[in-house]
Amino acid sequence: MSRNVALVLSSGGARGVAHIGVIEELEKAGYTITSVAGTSMGSLVGGMYAKGTLPEFKDWLISFTKMDVIRFLDLTLVHGGMIKGEKIMKAIGEFVGDVTIEELHIPYACIAADLIGRKEIIFTEGSLLHAIRASCSIPTVFLPVSCDGMLLVDGGILNPLPIDVVQRNAGDLLIAVNVNANIPYSPPIKAPLPTEQETYFGKMRAMINDRWSGLIDQYVEKFRNGKQQKPDDLKLFDIISDSINLAQNRIALSSIEKYKPDMVIETSYKIATIFDFYKSEELIEAGRLACREALAGNKLVGK
Numbered sequence: 392m393s394r395n396v397a398l399v400l401s402s403g404g405a406r407g408v409a410h411i412g413v414i415e416e417l418e419k420a421g422y423t424i425t426s427v428a429g430t431s432m433g434s435l436v437g438g439m440y441a442k443g444t445l446p447e448f449k450d451w452l453i454s455f456t457k458m459d460v461i462r463f464l465d466l467t468l469v470h471g472g473m474i475k476g477e478k479i480m481k482a483i484g485e486f487v488g489d490v491t492i493e494e495l496h497i498p499y500a501c502i503a504a505d506l507i508g509r510k511e512i513i514f515t516e517g518s519l520l521h522a523i524r525a526s527c528s529i530p531t532v533f534l535p536v537s538c539d540g541m542l543l544v545d546g547g548i549l550n551p552l553p554i555d556v557v558q559r560n561a562g563d564l565l566i567a568v569n570v571n572a573n574i575p576y577s578p579p580i581k582a583p584l585p586t587e588q589e590t591y592f593g594k595m596r597a598m599i600n601d602r603w604s605g606l607i608d609q610y611v612e613k614f615r616n617g618k619q620q621k622p623d624d625l626k627l628f629d630i631i632s633d634s635i636n637l638a639q640n641r642i643a644l645s646s647i648e649k650y651k652p653d654m655v656i657e658t659s660y661k662i663a664t665i666f667d668f669y670k671s672e673e674l675i676e677a678g679r680l681a682c683r684e685a686l687a688g689n690k691l692v693g694k
Contacts (some may be wrong), residue, residue, distance in 0.1 A: 394421055394422050394423055394564075395422070395423050395424075395425045395560065395562065395563045395564065396417060396422045396423065396424045396425060396563060396564045396565075396566050397424075397425060397426045397427075397428075397557045397558065397559040397560070397563045397564070397565050397566070398414070398417075398424050398426070398427045398428075398437070398557070398566050398568070399427075399428050399429070399433075399552060399553060399554050399557050399565070399566065399567040399568065399652070400413075400427065400428070400429035400430070400432075400433030400434075400436055400437045400568050401429070401430060401431075401433050401547075401551050401552045401567075401568060401569045401570050401571060401639075401643055402429075402430040402431030402432060402433055402545060402546065402547030402551040402552075402571070402639055403431065403432050403433070403547075403551075403570035403571050403636075403639075403660075403665075404431070404432055404529065404663070404664065404665025404666065404667075405432070405663045405664065405665055405666060405667040405668045405670065405671075405674065406432070406570040406571065406658065406660065406662055406663050406665075406667075406674065407431065407432025407433055407435070407436055407570055408432070408436070408452055408663075408668065408670075408671045408674040408675060408678075409568075409570050409658045409662065409674045409675065409677050409678030409681070410429075410432070410433060410436040410437070410568055410570065410678060411436055411445065411448075411449050411452075411674075411675045411678060412674070412675040412676060412677065412678025412679035412680075412681075412682065413568050413656055413678040413679070413681065413682045414436070414440055414445065414678075415675075415678075415679060416678070416679045416682035416683055416686075417566070417682060420682075420686055422564075424440065424497065425497055425498075425560060425563055426497050426498040426499070426557055426558040426559065426560070426563070427440060427441055427497060427498075427499055427500075427557065428499070428500040428501065428502075428553045428554075428556050428557035428558075429500075429501050429502075429526075429553065430501060430502045430526055430545070430546040430547050430550060430551050430552070430553050431526055431527050431529065431545050431546060431547045431551070432527065432570075433501075433568070434501030434502070434522065434523050434526035434527065434546070435483065435523050435526075435527060436448075437499060437501065438487065438495075438499060438501070438519050438522075438523050439486060439487075441495040441496055441497050441498075441499040442486075442487065442488075442490060442495055442496070442519065443496055444486045444487070447486060448486050449671075449675065451482075451486070452668060452671040453671050453672050453675075455668045455669045455671055456669050457669045459668075459669070460666055460667075460668055460669055462478070463478045463479040463482065480520070480524050483520070483523070484520050487519050487520045487523065488520075489518075489520075490518075490519050490520075491516065491517060491518060491519060492514060492515060492516050492517060492518075492519050492522060493516055495519070498515075498558040499515070499519075500513055500514065500515045500553065500556045500557060500558065501513075501514050501522050501523065501526045501546065501553075502514075502526055502546030502547075502549070502550045502553045502556065503522070503525035503526045503528070503536070503543040503544065503545070503546045504543065504544050504545065504546050504548045504549045504550075505541040505542065505543055506535065506541075506542040506543075506544060507540065507541055507542045508541060510549075511546065511549045511550055512525070512541065512543060512546070513553075513556050514526070521536075521538070524536055525538070525543035525544075525546075526545065526546045527545060528543060528544045528545050529544070529545045529547075529635075529665065530544050530545060530548065530635075532665070533545075547635070547639050548635075549642075550642070550646070551571065551639035551640075551642050551643050551646075552567055552569055552642070552643040552646045552647070553646075554567050554646050554647070554649075554650040554652060555646070555650060564653045564654065565650075565652040565653050565654075566652060566653060566654045566655075566656065567646075567647060567652040567654070567655050567656070568655075568656045568657075568678075569640070569643045569647070569655065569656070569657050569658075570657075570658045570660075570662070570678075571636050571639050571640040571643060571660045572640060572657035572658060572659055572660060573637075573640055573659075573660060574657060574658075574659045575659060575661070576658070576659035576661040576662050576677075578662070578673070579673060629664075632664065632665055636660050640660060654685055654686075655685065656678075656681050656682050656685040657681060657685075658674075658677050658678060658681045662674060662677055
C-alpha cells in the first residue's frame with residue numbers, strides 16, 4: 392500500500408487546530424503528505440505545513456491564553472463583520488511571510504466563497520497570506536475580503552471539506568479530516584483557569600453576542616411589535632455559529648459520500664467553539680487520538 396497521502400483539512404475555527412495533531416500522527420506512522428487542500432482553519436494549518444513552518448506555528452498556538460484570544464479580537468462597528476481580523480492576520484503573516492502558493496514545498500489549494508459572483512473560488516496560486524485571509528473570513532465574524540470585483544468569505548459556506556480540489560498523484564491515499572463531526576466528546580479534566588481570565592473571556596463572548604443582537608435589532612422590528620420580549624438568554628452569535636457548524640458537517644458528509652476518500656478522520660464539533668484557541672494543546676491531542684483510531688480501523692464516519 393502507498394504511504395503517500397493527499398490530505399484534505401476541513402473548516403472549523405479553533406477546532407481546526409486538531410489538524411496539527413493529525414498531521415503529526417500521520418508522519419509518525421510513516422506516511423508522507425504529498426499535497427494538501429483546506430478550507431478556513433484547514434487552509435491555515437495546511438498552508439503552514441506546505442510552507443514548512445507548522446512546528447513554529449504550533450508552539451505559538453500552544454502558548455495562547457484566554458487573554459491572548461481577547462487581545463487578537465479587534466472588534467469593529469462595520470456591518471460586514473464584527474472582527475477586522477487585522478491583528479490576527481498580522482501575527483499569522485509573520486509565519487507565512489511574503490510567499491506565493493507556487494513556492495510552497497507541496498501542491499496546495501484552499502477555498503473561499505465569492506458573495507458577488509455566488510461561486511466557489513479555488514486558490515492554487517498567488518499570495519498565500521491573501522488566500523488564507525479570504526478562506527478564513529467567517530461570515531458575521533470577520534470582515535469579508537474585497538478583491539478583483541469579488542467579496543470573499545469563508546469557503547466553508549460552500550465547500551467545508553474540499554476533497555474535490557486536492558491534487559492527487561497516482562497511488563496516493565486520499566485522507567479527509569473533518570473537525571465538525573456530530574460525534575461524542577469527553578474533554579479531559581483540567582485545572583480551572585485564573586478567575587481574571589475566566590471573567591474577561593466571559594465578558595468578551597457576551598459582548599460578541601450583544602453586538603450580534605444589536606446588528607439584528609437595526610434591521611428587524613421589535614419582537615412581535617413589542618408584544619413579546621426577546622428572551623434574555625438568547626445568544627444570537629452562538630446560535631449562528633452552531634447553525635453554521637451543523638450545515639458544514641452535513642455538506643462535509645455529502646462530500647465524503649460522493650468522493651469516497653480512503654480514510655476519514657473525525658473530531659467532534661463539541662471539542663471547542665470557533666474562538667477557543669487557548670485549548671490548542673487539548674485540540675492537538677484530540678487530533679492525534681482521532682488519527683490513531685482511524686489508522687487502527689476503529690473509526691466510522693459520524694452520521
